Amino acid sequence: MIFNFIFGRHKSDSKAGAQALSDLKVGESAVLSELEVSPPIAEHLMNLGFVPGLVVKVLRSGPGGDARVYRVDGTEVAMRRDLSRHIHVELLGAPAFGD
Amino acid sequence: MGVSTMSCHAVAQPRDEALGSYRTIAVVGPPNSGKTTLFNRLTKLRQKVGNFPGVTVEHHTGYIRDANGEEVALIDLPGVYSLTPKSEDEKVAVDVLTGKMPGTAAPDAIILVLNSTNLHTHLVLAARVIALGLPTLVLLNMADELHNQHGHVDVLSLARELGTPVALVSATTGEGLIAVQNFLSSASPSPEPLELPVMGSARGYREWAVRVGQNAGYRRPATPVWTARLDALFLHRIWGPVVFGLVVIGVFQVIFALGQPLSNFLQKFLDTTGVQIGNHLPAGMFQSLIVNGIWKGTGSVLVFLPQILLLFLVIGILEDSGYLSRAAVIADHTMSRVGLNGKSFIPLLSAYACAVPAIMATRTIESKRDRMATILIAPFMTCSARLPVYTMVIAAFLPNHPLLGPFLGTRAAAMLGLYVLGFLMAVLTARLLKSTILKSKDAPFILEMPPYRWPTLASLGLRLVDRGKAFLYRAGTVIMLVSLLLWAATNFPMHHGQPPAVQDSVVAKVGHAIEPAIRPLGFDWKIGVGLLTSIAAREVIIATLGTLHGVDPESHATDLQAALKHELTPAGAVALLIFFAFAMQCMSTIAVVRRETNGWKWPVLQFTYMTAVAYLAAFAAYNIVGHFTH
Numbered sequence: 001m002i003f004n005f006i007f008g009r010h011k012s013d014s015k016a017g018a019q020a021l022s023d024l025k026v027g028e029s030a031v032l033s034e035l036e037v038s039p040p041i042a043e044h045l046m047n048l049g050f051v052p053g054l055v056v057k058v059l060r061s062g063p064g065g066d067a068r069v070y071r072v073d074g075t076e077v078a079m080r081r082d083l084s085r086h087i088h089v090e091l092l093g094a095p096a097f098g099d
Numbered sequence: 100m101g102v103s104t105m106s107c108h109a110v111a112q113p114r115d116e117a118l119g120s121y122r123t124i125a126v127v128g129p130p131n132s133g134k135t136t137l138f139n140r141l142t143k144l145r146q147k148v149g150n151f152p153g154v155t156v157e158h159h160t161g162y163i164r165d166a167n168g169e170e171v172a173l174i175d176l177p178g179v180y181s182l183t184p185k186s187e188d189e190k191v192a193v194d195v196l197t198g199k200m201p202g203t204a205a206p207d208a209i210i211l212v213l214n215s216t217n218l219h220t221h222l223v224l225a226a227r228v229i230a231l232g233l234p235t236l237v238l239l240n241m242a243d244e245l246h247n248q249h250g251h252v253d254v255l256s257l258a259r260e261l262g263t264p265v266a267l268v269s270a271t272t273g274e275g276l277i278a279v280q281n282f283l284s285s286a287s288p289s290p291e292p293l294e295l296p297v298m299g300s301a302r303g304y305r306e307w308a309v310r311v312g313q314n315a316g317y318r319r320p321a322t323p324v325w326t327a328r329l330d331a332l333f334l335h336r337i338w339g340p341v342v343f344g345l346v347v348i349g350v351f352q353v354i355f356a357l358g359q360p361l362s363n364f365l366q367k368f369l370d371t372t373g374v375q376i377g378n379h380l381p382a383g384m385f386q387s388l389i390v391n392g393i394w395k396g397t398g399s400v401l402v403f404l405p406q407i408l409l410l411f412l413v414i415g416i417l418e419d420s421g422y423l424s425r426a427a428v429i430a431d432h433t434m435s436r437v438g439l440n441g442k443s444f445i446p447l448l449s450a451y452a453c454a455v456p457a458i459m460a461t462r463t464i465e466s467k468r469d470r471m472a473t474i475l476i477a478p479f480m481t482c483s484a485r486l487p488v489y490t491m492v493i494a495a496f497l498p499n500h501p502l503l504g505p506f507l508g509t510r511a512a513a514m515l516g517l518y519v520l521g522f523l524m525a526v527l528t529a530r531l532l533k534s535t536i537l538k539s540k541d542a543p544f545i546l547e548m549p550p551y552r553w554p555t556l557a558s559l560g561l562r563l564v565d566r567g568k569a570f571l572y573r574a575g576t577v578i579m580l581v582s583l584l585l586w587a588a589t590n591f592p593m594h595h596g597q598p599p600a601v602q603d604s605v606v607a608k609v610g611h612a613i614e615p616a617i618r619p620l621g622f623d624w625k626i627g628v629g630l631l632t633s634i635a636a637r638e639v640i641i642a643t644l645g646t647l648h649g650v651d652p653e654s655h656a657t658d659l660q661a662a663l664k665h666e667l668t669p670a671g672a673v674a675l676l677i678f679f680a681f682a683m684q685c686m687s688t689i690a691v692v693r694r695e696t697n698g699w700k701w702p703v704l705q706f707t708y709m710t711a712v713a714y715l716a717a718f719a720a721y722n723i724v725g726h727f728t729h
Contacts, residue, residue: 060334
């Protein structure tokens with residue numbers, strides 16, 4: 001599934017393996033790598049489980065494709081694309097920790 | 100609370116070494132940990148409980164007895180994910196825990212409620228709370244869900260890892276709550292401090308939480324199948340908004356189809372009782388004061404109780420079941436177009452019942468500017484206090500004809516129109532605010548989706564009792580006071596021991612004084628008096644007009660609707676409806692905005708803006724409708 005994802009899409013502005021969370025399709029998973037957001041927002045996201053190293057999965061998208069619901073380590077969280085495109089994920093590799 | 104920080108410490112030092120008992124315990128936990136349900140269960144205190152993250156915006160205090168029969172204060176804190184205050188909720192929690200909350204004793208122990216079905220996320224908070232160094236009891240809530248979904252945790256291992264007592268409990272079934280009593284009677288004067296690893300980063304905390312979880316043999320339960328199935332429907336591209344629309348329509352249907360007959364029944368009951376009370380009193384001023392002043396005035400407000408309770412019941416069910424968070428996701432798409440996000444949806448929906456709880460609920464909005472914008476537009480939502488005014492005026496002027504068969508009559512359509520009007524003005528105002536004084540980058544919309552749960556009768560019941568009391572308190576104080584003032588103003592100055600004719604009374608003089616200002620809207624002095632008294636609360640205008648007409652010989656025999664018809668042209672009636680749709684006639688709302696914004700600037704601005712909009716719109720309506728009806 002992950003390989004289909006990598007080779008099935010053309011995204012010139014990002015190197016293979018590193019993507020924004022907003023680029024994932026519904027049903028796909030990736031490992032969180034970096035939160036490129038202001039410190040209070042990053043803090044809130046990490047409290048909810050969006051910690052670099054954990055696996056995030058796109059569960060479903062709301063009406064109009066925005067906001068989408070993600071799952072990290074058992075917590076389901078909704079957010080818009082305007083935020084998820086600042087959250088970077090790694091497509092390859094096993095999670096650094098957790099499950 | 101009454102116990103100040105000072106006096107508590109004065110008692111705390113020499114006390115209890117032998118007895119071993121805590122005086123003040125803070126109940127802390129993340130949103131969706133079931134903390135409030137647990138608090139209600141322990142204290143039997145009425146308090147809101149919800150599935151929507153951050154629904155508990157104020158901390159409540161309850162009392163339980165320990166084994167020695169001593170009273171222990173439990174402080175319920177807002178749900179927090181961390182102890183670095185980001186929102187108002189977190190600030191309240193941190194202030195109480197560190198003893199910085201004025202008027203609240205610093206807690207000498209903590210009950211930490213965590214959701215056992217989501218332990219990794221919640222253990223992060225545990226690290227920060229335990230690090231405070233207070234004796235802490237960790238309750239792993241929702242044990243029933245954990246077991247039903249085949250999750251597992253070894254309580255003893257976890258207790259060893261955390262260095263605190265740990266118990267697996269269920270707030271809904273009461274399972275395991277004996278641990279709280281054991282904790283109360285085992286108070287140790289100096290807690291053993293937990294040697295937590297140095298954790299600077301959030302990742303460090305999380306890695307620690309995962310490791311602790313692993314050492315305690317934690318196995319996360321499977322996601323309930325129903326949550327996934329329901330979300331597939333409720334967040335569906337097409338069906339999601341359809342269900343959302345049906346839910347909103349359903350809410351209103353319940354309020355009108357069920358609430359209206361109940362209100363009518365209550366009205367009849369109150370009228371009959373008023374007559375009976377009058378019969379038992381000697382005729383004269385005193386009888387008039389009791390029956391016409393107090394009973395009628397307060398009764399005219401009491402009749403909303405069924406509708407208000409029904410609305411809070413419906414919102415309560417939506418909140419406790421978890422649907423409200425999904426509704427926020429659905430609404431987010433639309434809300435983002437006016438510069439707000441889905442989190443404003445819950446306060447704004449509540450504002451259809453009453454702006455006061457709605458404005459209090461805005462504390463969950465982290466962005467200050469979004470929160471302010473939501474506060475400023477909430478009173479445009481058609482609150483239940485406007486209903487009786489709309490109902491009365493529409494019934495007086497508009498014959499009911501079917502428009503869409505049995506589904507929609509002209510009166511219901513007019514009512515719907517007024518709801519839409521208020522909503523449109525709110526949207527317009529939001530756009531205006533967000534593009535001028537409250538301009539900001541869109542605050543990120545981040546919302547946790549709790550699993551679906553059955554709302555419990557106990558929690559719904561407690562909420563209704565709580566809301567009902569708050570409303571009755573308002574009716575019993577502010578509105579009774581205004582009723583009394585008005586009664587006095589209509590019965591003075593006396594002539595030879597008799598009340599004056601209404602045109603000679605104090606109230607008439609005030610009404611006549613403001614008549615020139617409202618004449619352009621088609622209102623006479625009686626409506627003017629109604630507008631003045633309705634600043635106390637919108638619905639008071641009905642009691643006022645009732646009192647004015649009740650003592651007016653010209654219309655003594657006719658009922659209020661006929662009297663209104665006598666007094667207003669159709670154009671004036673439309674103007675009155677529109678004035679009520681837009682004006683901020685509610686002392687309680689003004690007071691709560693002052694409290695929530697910490698000053699008079701915003702409430703004064705809001706009152707001025709809403710009154711100006713109401714006046715201009717009513718003026719325009721009077722002239723436009725007048726042009727066509729002449």
